[in-house]
Amino acid sequence: MTNPSHPIANQPDSQVKPTWLQPLLMLAPAGVWLALLLVVPTLLIFELSLVPGIRPGQVVNPSGLDNYLRIVQPDYFPVLGRSLFFSIGTTLACLILGFPVAYWIALKVPHRWQNLVLLGFVLPLWTSSLLRSYAWITILRPTGVLNTILSKIGIPPLDILNRESAVLIGMTYSMLPYMVLILYAALEKLDRQLLEAASDLGATPPQAFWKVTVPQSLTGIAAGSLLVFITSMGDFVNPEILGGASSMTVARLIYNQFLGATQNWGFGSALSMVLILVVSIAIALLLKYGDRSAAGGV
């Protein structure tokens, strides 16, 4: 019995190639970029993190998890705790401050003004973050702008600078535009007919807000919160400039390991890997629960 000729056998090779590989040429530059500047360095940092106490000039000879074991010493819990405190605090503050603003822009501001108002909100991002942190010193210091105003209206001065509150203020100010942008993107798609229906069916405005608006914007809230949290975890500038005598965070500790006196790049790398891990978990949550289109809109 002869084999019936296969209809595909005669067709040119190119058509057999899976379609997902076709844009390979266009993706290659970005792929090389990612591989060389993200994947390879991350792998190198991972390798360094396995060498206890390595300093520049020494041979990289991975030998175990000593650096990671050192992180779980109780000495470093306060550092991780403070980083989490700053990040979670900033996230909550941004959410509480950002939601009304995004709501107002998305639902109350006339459509043709929306972009302008949004632009106004993003404008601070165009200046250097370092400069914005220094501006807060001028505002918050004991004889600064804030206390001058307070004393004019008869309120006793506030000692905020170089305390945790100053760091939270600085970080919230830095991150707020991101939160507003993402929440705006989510709220803009809100189905207003549902709000009308809720009101027709006897829901009070607060009830309608909690039962209709919030559930619909939940993905935006998740995306905004996680983005703010991720960015805050790595923030070095605000704790460094606005923080006080007790403002050691993971990012500052990493800086100290690489550029401080110890030059312990191994421990610094292990700390970096832990930070990358925490952020990766947050990103995984973002992909699962966040509104991807909202996150992509930034």
Added chain:
Amino acid sequence: MIGLPAHFSRRSLTRRQILQTSAAIASGMVLSGCGWTLAEVRPALSKGNKDDLSIYTWESYIDPQLTETFHTQTGINITADIYDSNETMLATFQTGKGAIYSVIYPSDYKVAEMIEKKLLSQLDHSRISGLENLLPEFQNSVYDPGNQHSVPISWGTTGLIYNTDALNPGPEDWQDLWQMQQPLNRKMTLLADVREVMGATLKSLGHSYNSTNPTEIKQAYEKLVQLKPAVTTFTTDAWRDRLLAGDLLLSMAYSADAVRLIQENPDAKLRYVIPRSGTSLWSDTMVIPTTSPNPDAAYAWINFMMQPSVAADVTQRLFFATPNQAAYDQLPAPLRNNRSLFPSDEVIKACERIIPLDAKVTELYDQYWTKLTSG
């Protein structure tokens, strides 16, 4: 911040330089045995234009007037990059960017480290005039005996600058900080430098600034914990405005910074004091890295800075103490007798240079520092 005159150019990498830099970075990962060597990057050798000189220095050591005078005298253009800590300098230098610099200004202990790493070229003393003008203790230092690799440009102490209106009498010694916690409460800053802060505390306990004894180091940490509630923050730079405004009453500072602030603000009631029981003595130097693209211009610069008139002029304008006896003699009497800038021999005797400690002790210092700043 320094203004950039016309012949200052913002450094932009040419394609050749980028290739060299990437080659240098790649060469940093030298395979050796079973692993690779970390970041022991030798900046790639590059040939510089003989009329261009790149300097890597501290913010307060160079200003347009200085570079213009040099340009008039020699026709060489200066490009200056600024760093704010020795560690940043070395890290930047080793990532391959160092290839562009012909003169660098490391501090004493960093000179020793850079000599050990074979990054510095041996100076040809026949090409430098005026070495004999240096004060005797700077001709034969512990970090670089015989100035084989470095020429000292300035020296100073670490001390306390305070508001004389608010603190009267003011502190005279480190120990006084603990006694004055009440008036100083959250109106005091210490340096953001583990060795300086721990060293000062060790000194207040009667130990060496460079103690390697774990018990003594622990004792110092515990003493610092008591002082911490009164400390606003640890900072090396961000105290000036706030001290002038009265937000701060006292800051631990380097003499050069403190004297400059006092001289530039004669109306402010500020005083710099060198603690009685002793403090750290530092000096900054000029070195020529082995990778220098333009050693001739580097020697020209060092010779220029060694001229007594230039050194005296710089001391008067930028307020750092010159180790150059001939320049010192040319200074006006008030500056010459400024005991903050030029302390007496007796005070100097009580001081110590910060010396590099081995990795294990450095690690111990760092652990206590992390505990201190996170607790």
